[in-house]
Amino acid sequence: DDGYRLWLKYDLVQDNGLRKDYQKAAGFIAGSGNSPILQTAATELQQGLQGLLGKNVPVVTGAEKKKGGILFSVDATANVSGQPLGKDGYHIAAQNGNLVITGKTDAGVLYGVFALLRQLQTRQSIKNLELTSTPRIQYRLLNHWDNPNGTVERGYAGSSIWKWYELPERLDPRYQDYARANASIGINGVVINNVNASARYLTPEYIEKVAALAGVMRPYGIRVYMSVLWAAPKVIGGLSTSDPLDPKVKQWWTDRTNEIYKAIPDFGGFLVKANSEGEPGPQDYGRDHADGANMLADALGQHDGLVMWRAFVYKANSNGDRFKEAYAEFKPLDGRFKPKTLVQVKNGPIDFQSREPFHPLFGAMPRTPLVLEVQLTQEYLGFATHMVYLAPMFKETLDGDTYANGKGSTVAKVVDGSVDNHSISGIAGVANIGSDRNWTGHPMGQANWYAFGRLAWDHTLSSQAIAEEWTRMSLTNDAPAVRTIADVMVKSRDIYVRYTTPLGLHHIMGQSIHYGPEPWLASSARPDWTSVYYHKADAAGLGFDRTAKGSNALSLYKPEAQQLWNDPKTCPPDYLLWFHHVGWNQELSTGRTLWNELCTRYYTGVDSVTWMQQQWAAVKPQIDPELHADVTGRLQTQHKEALWWRDACVLYFQTHAKQPIPAPFAPPTRTLDDIKRLVMIYQLR
Ligand code: BDP
Secondary structure, eight states: OOSTTTTOOOOOOOOHHHHHHHHHHOSOEEOOSOOHHHHHHHHHHHHHHHHHHSSOOOEESOOTTOOSSEEEEEOTTOEETTEEOOTTOEEEEEETTEEEEEESSHHHHHHHHHHHHHHHHTTOOOTTOEEEEOOSSSEEEEEOOBOTTSOBTTOOSSSOSOOTTTTTTOOOHHHHHHHHHHHHTTOOEEEOSOSSOOGGGGSHHHHHHHHHHHHHHGGGTOEEEEEEOTTHHHHTTOOSOOOTTOHHHHHHHHHHHHHHHHHOTTOOEEEEOOSSTTOOOGGGGTOOHHHHHHHHHHHHTTSSOEEEEEOOOOOSSOTTOGGGHHHHHHGGGTTOSOTTEEEEEESSSSSSOSSOOOOTTTTTOTTSOEEEEEEOSOTTTTTTTSOOOOHHHHHHHHTOBOOBTBTTOBHHHHHTTTTTTOSOOEEEEEOOOOSSTTSSSSGGGHHHHHHHHHHHHOTTSOHHHHHHHHHHHHTOOOHHHHHHHHHHHHHHHHHHHHHHSGGGOOSOBOTTTOOSBOTTOOOOSSGGGSSHHHHOOOSSEESOOOSTTTTOGGGGSOHHHHHHHSOTTTSOGGGHHHHOOEETTOBOTTSSBHHHHHHHHHHHHHHHHHHHHHHHHHTGGGSOHHHHHHHHHHHHHHHHHHHHHHHHHHHHHHHHHOOOOOTTSOOOSSOHHHHHHHHHHHHOO
């Protein structure tokens, strides 16, 4: 198994009894209507059943009086127990001897088909089956950080899957497989290029290429979007400015937009990174983010498209705490954004660290729909060599309570629009997909793509349930093995945090490459690109004081949310050093001093990787050999690098704490200089 099929593995159901039950219900497929999406639904169902049941299930035009088949029904007024079915939702139930998949839209039927296949793939009974589900978030997008030259910013799974030089004439079959995978988990939009955008995509030559991709995505209910370069009117438009209030600039964007819609009538819209990390933006002309976003919204005009404007900004002199930057710039703009303009906010205030408190903008911009951006590509989480199942991390953000509108105003509810009654809602995952045969480099990285889609659809699903479902579909249906693997997955993120950045440490990774440890990093092009800026280790202790005595970033949260973190005695240890500078000998709620707890976490974190290796070894008989060996090798690297992190961090922090490694742990056998050499090797060009 080379992993190419992802979770869409339709191998024969071996249990004869179960297979017969399934077969009985699958006598024929009666599609209704002829739209491309319904045709996709019929083909997908037929292919899936062919594999799972080992028989060809005919697709017929109408059921007439026949029984024992699967029917599609598109019904704009569909009700389920008196409740109208949500847009793109589905309802699956037995009716007059057939199984009927009802959607309000064609896409709803397609999602229902994949839900039914999932039942079979995970070996659930379909007797008396009744399933209803509606996406809680409307725009469920992948963001590709792919460049026109085929590289992927922060991509660890090969090069880009988009072959720009072959498009539009040649369509790599992979595009369709990619679309299937996305549709099967409810993803309905794809931003095809890097937020550090090239102007190329806005030229007629590239619009034609993007249109070809859109043609592949369309029958799967997926729309394409573009990241745009703010300076494009200057770079390719021959204008002397890209000031959003300049009439020529406005006209230029309007013309470009019209041209795009002519080629791609269902084009999704624009994603913008502006005045961030050196990218151009409206502030270059004394305008603000809202001026820029609104100009693009005007350019979109009557077209059915969105502007997603990123809030990932931090000025060079960020008042001593980068944590507060995006809030300072965006909070005052709340209410200024035009309809169909959304502000896209990373899960946490710094930058995709392995654990961050939720971003203080969630709950602070009630008049603006906010898109939650999470990162599937493991830039700060061990690239494609560390097994880190990210659903628990996404859930931690989604479940964070902003108290914006009283208790229970979770980030999830801010994002799905229910807290502030927004009619549009979105979520974005920075893709971990590349040209590697298995798509994600690490075979277990597929689970992060899968989990993102499932949570984007329904953020109330549990990490555990998604892990089990994915494992059954991708690896094995053997119940004890499923339990073992899902258990490792669910614990893997906490384990990663323990051996890299325990107790709320953050941003202490290798400079620029963002791989491996470099807590001693003290000088860089900007202070907030160093490590010492964030951990603030000194003779007294460790951690960033963000209380009123320090940067006061805590004050950006609602008082009830502050409560959780503002007292070092009650602050959960996992967030402690995010908000407090704690003395080395301070006793923590765990009963150990800070120094001892820190060492304990680094050491037990490494031991837990050994445990992961053992668990993985135990399921060997149930897993495809090629796949098993692949993960085994990566786990070895992970263990080696967990030791690297541990030794680097305990030895470095020891230079401040000036205390021995506590028993029962044995001090590292290498020196800090040995480790610094290692870090240097990884950073050589
Ligand atoms: C940072 C990445 C950088 C991205 C940036 C972003 O290191 O490559 O361009 O995020 O999100 O974490 O714009």
